[in-house]
Amino acid sequence: MSRLLPFFGFLLLVLLFGFGIWWNTQHDQREVPSPLINKPAPAFVLPKLDDPAQTVSRDALLGKPYLINVFASWCIACGEEHPVLMTQGKSIGVPLVGYNYKDATDDAKDWLSKHGNPYDMVIVDREGRTAIDFGVYGAPESFLVDGKGVIRYKRIGPLTPEVIEKELKPAIAALSKEAP
Amino acid sequence: MSPRSSSVGAHPVRDNPTKRQTWGRAQGALLQVLCLLLFTSLAFAQAIDPLPFKDHAQEVRFQSLTRELRCLVCQNENLADSNADLARDLRHEVFDLMQQGKSDDEIKQYLVDRYSDFVLYDPPMKASTMLLWFGPFLILLAGAAVVVVTVRRRGRAAAAVANDKPTDEGDDW
Numbered sequence: 001m002s003r004l005l006p007f008f009g010f011l012l013l014v015l016l017f018g019f020g021i022w023w024n025t026q027h028d029q030r031e032v033p034s035p036l037i038n039k040p041a042p043a044f045v046l047p048k049l050d051d052p053a054q055t056v057s058r059d060a061l062l063g064k065p066y067l068i069n070v071f072a073s074w075c076i077a078c079g080e081e082h083p084v085l086m087t088q089g090k091s092i093g094v095p096l097v098g099y100n101y102k103d104a105t106d107d108a109k110d111w112l113s114k115h116g117n118p119y120d121m122v123i124v125d126r127e128g129r130t131a132i133d134f135g136v137y138g139a140p141e142s143f144l145v146d147g148k149g150v151i152r153y154k155r156i157g158p159l160t161p162e163v164i165e166k167e168l169k170p171a172i173a174a175l176s177k178e179a180p
Numbered sequence: 181m182s183p184r185s186s187s188v189g190a191h192p193v194r195d196n197p198t199k200r201q202t203w204g205r206a207q208g209a210l211l212q213v214l215c216l217l218l219f220t221s222l223a224f225a226q227a228i229d230p231l232p233f234k235d236h237a238q239e240v241r242f243q244s245l246t247r248e249l250r251c252l253v254c255q256n257e258n259l260a261d262s263n264a265d266l267a268r269d270l271r272h273e274v275f276d277l278m279q280q281g282k283s284d285d286e287i288k289q290y291l292v293d294r295y296s297d298f299v300l301y302d303p304p305m306k307a308s309t310m311l312l313w314f315g316p317f318l319i320l321l322a323g324a325a326v327v328v329v330t331v332r333r334r335g336r337a338a339a340a341v342a343n344d345k346p347t348d349e350g351d352d353w
Binding site: 102127129138 | 253255266270273293294295296
């Protein structure tokens, strides 16, 4: 028995190592879970892309859930995500609020007219100051905000059909269950 | 010196313009290199952007604080060293908070509220990080326990062997 002990030790190490490899393929290693989940969305007042004179605030959007989608024309992964939003954006059941992040206004407009505009409204954060309050660290990111202004779900990275089906839609379904 | 200038002693000057030219060219090249160096240092200074610190002490405090904070884009870099756009924004944020008179802890908390404990290079001690902090000691203890048990067992076996055959030593494996 005691002769087998090193073998069991070795086996344990192999298991640990295997678990490490498995675990790292199961999740995005760069993903930093947001501490803002289930906390009120930060207060913001941001101008609209199509009419900078008009601003949109968090409090103005209270009452109905919506999905904030952080995008920029310079962001490559946003280009991958965009067709998905174009085809499935309407089917998720909540308004899409485009959050144009650190982008040139003209570039953003060109981008949306070239690839299509899946958003119900686009707000602009030119300096990325408000994005810090949201804990944005890389576009694309998406925040599901409920009617009370609480962030309920966050996706870091592009929304894919799989993510929409497995994560976003259940999260939205959970919201409509609560609301009368 | 070309052979011509040594043979035609009357025109020692003739060769000089070319010499001066080469020297001039070398000087020009040197100047260019120096200019390039100047610009690289400028670019570098811009990458780690200059901020209007009140005094040297504040700058030192800023440097040591941003060195303890992690950049979220290049996750193995700290805020002080990172060239990422977000890192620059966060440096400015840290700077602004400093100007508002916030303490280091308040600034750290400000970033933790937004980006989680991940921004801290030094993880705080709390329930979810207990294993991280004390895991190595647990493993050390386990190792020590194994050593103690083995030594005792071997000691006992050796004693037993010694009692049986006092002359036979060294084969107690």
